[in-house]
Amino acid sequence: MMSKTLLILAMLVCGSLAAGQAEAADSKDFKDVNESHWASGLIGQAVKKGYVSGYSDGTFDSSKAVTRAEFIKMVVEALKLPNSQGGSPWYQGYVAAAFEFGLLEETDSTDYIKPIRRLEIIRIIARTLAVEQAYAAYFDAFADLNKENLPFSDHAHFQNKDLPSIALAYGTGIVAGYPDGTMGLNKASSRAETVVMLEEWLAVRVVDPVSKPRLLELNDRAERNVSISMLDGQ
Template identity: 35%
Template sequence: MNNTHLRTKKIAKAGAALLLVASVTLTSGAAVTASEPGGAAVSAVLAGSAAVQTGSFSDIAKHWAKSSIEQAAKKGYVNGYEDGTFQPNRQISRAEFTKMLVSALGLTVGEKRDGEPWYAPYFAAASKAEIASASEFNNNVDKPLTRVEMARLAMKALGKKLTGYEPERFEIGHTFDEFKAYGDDHFNPKKYLYYATQAGVIGGVARGVIAPDNSTTRAESITVIERVLTVKGGGKLAVDKYAVQAAELYWHKTNVFSVMPEFFISKDATVNYDPNKLVVESEDKNYKSVIDSIVAIDLADPNDPNLKLLPSVKKLRWYARPNKPGIPLDKFMNSYLLFIQGHVVKADGKYARYAGSSKIDTYIDRPFTANIEDFWNGKLVNIASVFVEGGQIDDRELYLFPKKGLTYDPTEGSLTIYLEVPGTGIIQHDSVLSGWPSF
């Protein structure tokens, strides 16, 4: 796969085993009854149950999703249990979520044929609406739904169609609405979670934690479905920026485009980045340098979840002048810190050790004009290399990007990060990320 350029303007859990009443009235007026493993089938109507009718379940009074659960119950696309509970933290299966989503969207559901499982009509409706099919889960629809799967179904319900193969780099810097308008027809399992966070449909389970492979609970499912309904109704959702950044890192192995886009994304310019090509091999085939992640950290944000990746900021210094003490980084907190992590391996796949280290080496072409004397005297007028006090060697490459004080010179070319690899003769390097500042 060749690197290409992107024109950013144009492309644009659960207690006793009880029965979950998973049923709705079909278009024919017949009722479908759905039973969970360990439960006996009962009527889905439960007309005398006040909890089913009003959503006043006995176990959600202090639950974070109380409001969404009550709304969903009143709308009729989810019910509780016979004992008046809702069991919000119970895992939900792929089939159950699909049934809930189809019902919430008001899709037409056909009759269940003899011999078919209870969920067949719902998957048929979801398939017709190009949301989901049982086959895309290899028909393992009784398995717990993961968060990344939930994101996929939610975004497809909003019209995001992604089928086939898509090189991730084509989507850098673009929004869900742009790709919806562009008619993107490609598939990458991870991208749905990114777009779902970007749209506010999914947030983090903790600050900066998206847990893509975690199973989904009933409460989480209903919350997401309610958000889908809000968006379809023209409403706006709050966006968890840390979830967006984590989803981008999950998808692209970097979060620079959501944390510090002004350094790499410019109107009518190009971004050159392929997360599948963060490897450079030496000409003699003895070594490979591999980037595992490129993490942007906003030092001005004390809540940035990736600060935990660093030693104490008080131990960090930036290089101003060779053979001189480094300058304390904590005096320059209105900056981004770029943390490039990786490793070097030998041809046999084992970690390489050369010059006492297995760390990668990188360097940056900096298209900024700066007075070198000012830089040497401790003024952060350019991107600076960062080290840990004591000079210890590890697998980190750190760079300090000041938010202010840089003068960009377009004639100097793009802002480019290069990855080096050891080998016989000259050190080889390749560009792994290239973009154009927008300031």
């Protein structure tokens, strides 16, 4: 019988391949997202893939904060994971699917109607990558990183347990910092920011990690940390 990890991997790979076949939508699909909007193209792609949509008034409301429930639904839909529909609250089927396939853990917040933090998004994204053979080794290696190895002015606030997730998401280009040099892990994520991260994540999942120089650089830093630690222990 297929192990749970392999089952998760198989389902996620199938989901990403299906999601990757969509074409970009016209930027005129939403009256509040014109061609000059910084995320116009990726919003269009995400809508075509079907894991996010606009509102009945013809807007996308790109600056609106995404709740945990909304983000979980986006991820489950993007991966084409089987889930029950209907019920109360509306998101229960998506949350159940997220737990079943390892996207959520018992220690995660259960306040699903509140805005999701960037750190929570990073954790979930990293989990989906870490079960794939191509990225698992990087995730494991990043446990040897120091906070100072990440180029963010607020790195002192990072928890050591989150360094592998942050490094994997940053190294693959799924997330980036803000112009002030911070990662802003505790900030809410707008609909536009969330869609951009998810589109980058879907793209990353089907490419070779060696094509990501930043990922390789972080891996080298982790290996150097191990070497230095071994020398200090002699």
